[in-house]
Amino acid sequence: MRLTVIGTGYLGATHAAAMAELGFEVLGVDVDPAKIEALGRGELPFYEPGLPELLRKHTASGRLRFTTSMEKAGAFGDVHFIAVGTPQKAGEAAADMTYVDAAVAGIAAAATRDSLIVGKSTVPVGSARRLKEIAEEYAPAGIHLDFAWNPEFLREGFAVEDTLRPDRLVVGTDSRTADQTLRRVYASALTRGTPYISTDFETAELVKVAANAFLATKISFINAFAEVTETVGGDIQTLADAIGHDARIGRRFLNAGVGFGGGCLPKDIRALQARIGELGLDKTMRFLNEVDEINMRRRDRVVFLAEQLLGDLADKRIAVLGTSFKPDSDDVRDSPALDIAGRLYGGGAEVLVYDPKANENSAKRFPRLTYVDSIEEAVQDVDVVLLLTEWQEFKDMKPGDLEAFVGSRQIVDGRNVLDRVDWENAGWTFRGLGLKVPEVVSART
Numbered sequence: 315m316r317l318t319v320i321g322t323g324y325l326g327a328t329h330a331a332a333m334a335e336l337g338f339e340v341l342g343v344d345v346d347p348a349k350i351e352a353l354g355r356g357e358l359p360f361y362e363p364g365l366p367e368l369l370r371k372h373t374a375s376g377r378l379r380f381t382t383s384m385e386k387a388g389a390f391g392d393v394h395f396i397a398v399g400t401p402q403k404a405g406e407a408a409a410d411m412t413y414v415d416a417a418v419a420g421i422a423a424a425a426t427r428d429s430l431i432v433g434k435s436t437v438p439v440g441s442a443r444r445l446k447e448i449a450e451e452y453a454p455a456g457i458h459l460d461f462a463w464n465p466e467f468l469r470e471g472f473a474v475e476d477t478l479r480p481d482r483l484v485v486g487t488d489s490r491t492a493d494q495t496l497r498r499v500y501a502s503a504l505t506r507g508t509p510y511i512s513t514d515f516e517t518a519e520l521v522k523v524a525a526n527a528f529l530a531t532k533i534s535f536i537n538a539f540a541e542v543t544e545t546v547g548g549d550i551q552t553l554a555d556a557i558g559h560d561a562r563i564g565r566r567f568l569n570a571g572v573g574f575g576g577g578c579l580p581k582d583i584r585a586l587q588a589r590i591g592e593l594g595l596d597k598t599m600r601f602l603n604e605v606d607e608i609n610m611r612r613r614d615r616v617v618f619l620a621e622q623l624l625g626d627l628a629d630k631r632i633a634v635l636g637t638s639f640k641p642d643s644d645d646v647r648d649s650p651a652l653d654i655a656g657r658l659y660g661g662g663a664e665v666l667v668y669d670p671k672a673n674e675n676s677a678k679r680f681p682r683l684t685y686v687d688s689i690e691e692a693v694q695d696v697d698v699v700l701l702l703t704e705w706q707e708f709k710d711m712k713p714g715d716l717e718a719f720v721g722s723r724q725i726v727d728g729r730n731v732l733d734r735v736d737w738e739n740a741g742w743t744f745r746g747l748g749l750k751v752p753e754v755v756s757a758r759t
């Protein structure tokens with residue numbers, strides 16, 4: 315069986331390399347010639363741990379190749395995976411389906427034999443049925459195309475692991491042959507006992523958005539309680555630990571902080587609301603508005619804490635440690651950390667930024683921030699240090715590591731990863747998300 319993967323971003327490049335690792339011959343397809351050339355040379359245009367090694371291994375073995383030609387893809391593949399993006403439409407909450415529609419039409423028109431098209435992108439419910447019709451309309455006479463929806467749950471930073479060893483496989487289709495073909499594609503995971511959920515198109519599409527909406531809600535739930543502990547006192551981490559011991563709740567995704575970002579959670583909850591609204595169920599997903607708003611208020615809180623510590627942002631020097639939306643990624647799409655850095659700059663501060671992998675991507679969006687290559691350079695003479703993405707090297711920081719460099723001993727821990735007592739004992743003013751700000755001592759003589 316030969317596979318194609320159409321779209322070679324985070325999802326597609328990982329899927330293509332992982333399928334080659336599983337022993338298939340794979341052709342990756344993208345409209346961007348520069349990306350295709352780089353991938354063909356075994357070079358990954360973004361940071362993802364473990365993926366460069368896999369890519370090099372299989373471009374060298376010849377099992378993984380890349381092209382910009384749909385014709386070649388149509389002639390090559392028995393199964394075509396659609397892995398192009400569905401970004402948020404400019405100025406709207408809905409997902410932009412242009413790329414998925416074009417990919418399905420393109421590969422259907424190029425097919426030279428009976429084959430299977432499998433959607434992996436995150437799409438509004440109802441898309442798979444519509445896309446199946448597009449495929450049938452574009453298929454050359456006499457060629458039969460099966461259709462399936464097989465959502466992807468990979469997390470950035472763990473993309474290779476999640477693709478090679480998924481925790482579940484979900485396949486929505488109306489074709490027995492399609493289901494059997496995908497069971498062969500995923501045979502190694504099935505042998506290990508990975509749950510395989512065979513269902514209809516709508517359920518498969520909804521599983522993906524339901525999972526992401528649930529995760530986003532969990533994060534905003536704990537962040538809403540962070541707003542409460544910021545007011546009444548208390549410890550948000552202990553609260554999360556304590557409720558997390560209840561197996562029905564679970565501790566994961568209950569870390570309060572600057573909130574969720576990235577290429578999936580924010581846009582997926584917005585697209586879900588937009589789609590469900592279109593279906594006339596205006597009230598059904600309205601709670602996701604609140605989830606989004608709680609999430610955005612976390613950014614305001616960090617800016618507020620910085621302003622409170624500095625009096626006024628104008629002409630202050632601020633260190634921002636971390637701009638990627640999460641550690642082990644260079645992705646800054648909808649990153650709370652980068653947004654905060656930009657707002658501080660907008661308030662008149664000089665912002666020194668250090669991210670172990672995301673400086674380059676950040677600079678494309680916010681060229682006016684000052685990008686440096688180490689913690690030491692970032693904290694040089696600053697009035698406050700903000701830890702906004704929990705990279706390991708920031709979690710490992712001790713007060714003594716920074717004291718020779720900073721102007722003032724003030725730190726905001728936006729991810730609840732530092733030991734407050736250690737920092738306060740070393741004479742630092744410490745602020746955290748979910749932490750009550752101590753009363754300001756005004757009558758100092």
Ligand code: UDX
Nearest residue numbers: 466467468469470567568569573574575576578639640
């Ligand atoms: C997510 C889903 O987890 C994945 O299944 C889906 O396929 C794509 O979207 P990803 O975007 O890679 O994956 O990131 P994830 O690990 O889910 O984190 C999302 C955001 O939530 C990050 O900004 C992270 O910092 C934040 N987060 C996560 C919290 O603020 N608190 C937490 O407890 C967990």
